[in-house]
Amino acid sequence: MLYIVAALSAEARPIVEKYRLKRVHSLPFTLFENEEIKLIISGMGILNAMMATSALLGHCPPNENDLLVNIGICAAPKNFKIGEALLIHKINYKEHSYFPDILFEHQLKESDILSVDEPVENVLQTPADMESYGVYKAASRFFRTHQILFFKVVSDHFEPQAVTKELAQELISKNMQDLEQVLSSARYVIKKGEIFTADEKELIQEISEQLTKAQSDRFVDACYYYKFHRGQPLYQKGTLHESGIKLPDEKLSKLQRSEYLEQLIKTLTL
Amino acid sequence: MNSLSKPSHSDLFSHLYIEESVLDEPLTKEIRAKFSKSKIIIIKHYKDVFNRPNQDFAVQSRSKNLILARRSAPFLYEGSYYSDGFEYENFFYTPSILGCLYDCEYCYLSGMYNSANSVFFVNTADFFDALTPYLEKPTLIAISYDTDTLAIESITSHTNAWIEHAQKNPNLHLEIRTKSANFKAIRHLASSEQTVLAWTLSPQKIIDSYEHKTPSLQSRLKSIKEAVEAGWRVRVCIDPVIYNEEFHELYPSLIEQLFCTIEPDKLFQLTLGSFRMSSTHLKRMKKLKRSDIAFYPYDVKEGIVSYGKTIEQEILHVMTQKALEYIPETRIRTWQLQ
Numbered sequence: 001m002l003y004i005v006a007a008l009s010a011e012a013r014p015i016v017e018k019y020r021l022k023r024v025h026s027l028p029f030t031l032f033e034n035e036e037i038k039l040i041i042s043g044m045g046i047l048n049a050m051m052a053t054s055a056l057l058g059h060c061p062p063n064e065n066d067l068l069v070n071i072g073i074c075a076a077p078k079n080f081k082i083g084e085a086l087l088i089h090k091i092n093y094k095e096h097s098y099f100p101d102i103l104f105e106h107q108l109k110e111s112d113i114l115s116v117d118e119p120v121e122n123v124l125q126t127p128a129d130m131e132s133y134g135v136y137k138a139a140s141r142f143f144r145t146h147q148i149l150f151f152k153v154v155s156d157h158f159e160p161q162a163v164t165k166e167l168a169q170e171l172i173s174k175n176m177q178d179l180e181q182v183l184s185s186a187r188y189v190i191k192k193g194e195i196f197t198a199d200e201k202e203l204i205q206e207i208s209e210q211l212t213k214a215q216s217d218r219f220v221d222a223c224y225y226y227k228f229h230r231g232q233p234l235y236q237k238g239t240l241h242e243s244g245i246k247l248p249d250e251k252l253s254k255l256q257r258s259e260y261l262e263q264l265i266k267t268l269t270l
Numbered sequence: 271m272n273s274l275s276k277p278s279h280s281d282l283f284s285h286l287y288i289e290e291s292v293l294d295e296p297l298t299k300e301i302r303a304k305f306s307k308s309k310i311i312i313i314k315h316y317k318d319v320f321n322r323p324n325q326d327f328a329v330q331s332r333s334k335n336l337i338l339a340r341r342s343a344p345f346l347y348e349g350s351y352y353s354d355g356f357e358y359e360n361f362f363y364t365p366s367i368l369g370c371l372y373d374c375e376y377c378y379l380s381g382m383y384n385s386a387n388s389v390f391f392v393n394t395a396d397f398f399d400a401l402t403p404y405l406e407k408p409t410l411i412a413i414s415y416d417t418d419t420l421a422i423e424s425i426t427s428h429t430n431a432w433i434e435h436a437q438k439n440p441n442l443h444l445e446i447r448t449k450s451a452n453f454k455a456i457r458h459l460a461s462s463e464q465t466v467l468a469w470t471l472s473p474q475k476i477i478d479s480y481e482h483k484t485p486s487l488q489s490r491l492k493s494i495k496e497a498v499e500a501g502w503r504v505r506v507c508i509d510p511v512i513y514n515e516e517f518h519e520l521y522p523s524l525i526e527q528l529f530c531t532i533e534p535d536k537l538f539q540l541t542l543g544s545f546r547m548s549s550t551h552l553k554r555m556k557k558l559k560r561s562d563i564a565f566y567p568y569d570v571k572e573g574i575v576s577y578g579k580t581i582e583q584e585i586l587h588v589m590t591q592k593a594l595e596y597i598p599e600t601r602i603r604t605w606q607l608q
Binding site: 089097105110112144145146189195218224228229270 | 313567
């Protein structure tokens with residue numbers, strides 16, 4: 001699943017249109033989704049960003065193959081071009097700094113960003129926005145540091161009055177190709193294969209139910225050992241191996257359970 | 271959206287994190303110059319990056335970054351229970367580099383650190399100063415406990431600095447443990463009895479399976495041969511031995527290969543030991559879910575996991591018997607749970 005947080009509807013519109021996301025009404029925030037993407041409109045500001053991100057991830061908790069991206073516009077000093085897309089590697093908020101990991105190759109400029117509580121008209125030394133910190137703070141409870149991305153497009157040189165909805169939408173639209181490339185690369189890096197198949201998980205579950213919690217933990221460890229060491233299916237019908245990890249025919253006594261566990265471990269690890 | 275392209279960074283250190291306090295250090299400038307393409311991120315304290323919660327050690331291992339920082343005390347730690355102190359009254363290790371360029375699945379670093387990145391403390395002189403009070407007696411310092419200093423030598427020149435410091439301090443003895451094939455990085459220095467180069471060797475099949483990004487066995491043996499011929503004291507460590515159904519084929523043959531390459535009389539010592547680790551580190555390694563080594567049904571005794579007495583004794587017996595064909599017992603050291 002790809003989770004997207006955008007502050008403004010105008011920033012989200014190009015993505016909603018491109019991926020034909022449908023509006024759903026399951027959260028007190030504007031939410032769009034399809035089978036692969038959930039996009040939430042947080043509203044402006046750090047608190048809104050934090051609340052919307054928490055609501056989205058609490059509503060639909062992510063897993064280790066998922067990704068979250070905060071997409072939006074930002075102000076920046078004049079050495080950044082209007083319309084330039086940035087990937088953020090350091091978020092500053094007050095005295096604190098946060099560091100999303102960027103572990104893939106890309107062609108974009110990377111930058112720090114300063115998250116501020118109010119729109120800024122003074123020219124700062126780094127790009128600035130009003131959401132990155134809120135998104136990171138909430139998302140870092142759910143994701144690893146390399147699963148959270150900040151894709152920002154420079155909208156102005158600290159002249160907030162010059163930024164219109166139309167401009168925000170246009171700037172995101174023009175950078176959709178870069179965004180897709182970044183997401184594709186990030187997904188490649190985070191992708192982790194499943195260790196056990198559905199059948200294997202079912203077998204492990206059935207056997208675990210015959211054991212105590214501590215015994216089950218040892219059995220599951222042995223299953224991991226077998227999969228990593230042998231690289232073969234855990235359960236093959238008609239093989240000798242099957243006999244070693246088959247389910248017991250009847251309910252086991254305490255002593256039988258211990259013997260059964262030792263047999264399982266021996267079979268899987270020797 | 272389904273297409274997957276572009277792998278992780280192919281270049282070493284796509285990002286350099288640099289503490290503000292070391293920006294102007296000469297060593298920092300030298301390293302920055304070597305990584306002109308890397309993105310520079312200025313940080314206040316290395317722990318802000320290195321100790322972040324929720325890092326993924328396994329994913330970061332494929333794309334390691336470097337943090338340059340200033341270490342504050344302590345600069346020395348007493349040698350670990352898991353290691354051999356070689357009967358020195360003073361035995362310390364120095365945490366001057368944290369993290370390793372290599373990615374060995376059995377390494378305790380993956381169970382100890384949140385991050386697969388490396389931290390290099392550029393204030394080497396402070397480490398030397400901290401050592402001074404101990405140098406009235408023979409003192410052993412392991413400089414590659416939490417890293418492989420020779421592997422990263424072309425970037426840090428750290429091993430060179432320590433060997434040169436030892437040359438000025440007769441009571442300072444160094445153990446430099448490595449899996450690298452990088453003897454050339456210190457070849458220009460005069461060999462000294464104060465410094466032991468301790469090479470960790472494994473059978474090539476074990477290297478292929480578990481010791482990612484490390485040099486091949488042949489390359490390591492070549493480097494060892496050069497070091498021995500240049501007069502250095504070389505200790506070969508076949509430690510940790512990873513036990514599996516091929517142990518009897520792989521490990522005795524490794525000893526044969528070693529002594530086909532190195533004249534037995536010229537090897538200073540051979541260390542043998544089977545895999546062991548603190549149970550806390552193993553528990554964290556399991557969470558990475560990437561290696562059979564984390565999931566073997568070890569024995570646990572006093573917070574240490576090991577293969578258990580029977581297998582451990584078998585390992586040491588087989589290895590020692592093989593080694594005795596080449597060198598006397600006095601030059602073989604073994605590690606086993608008491």
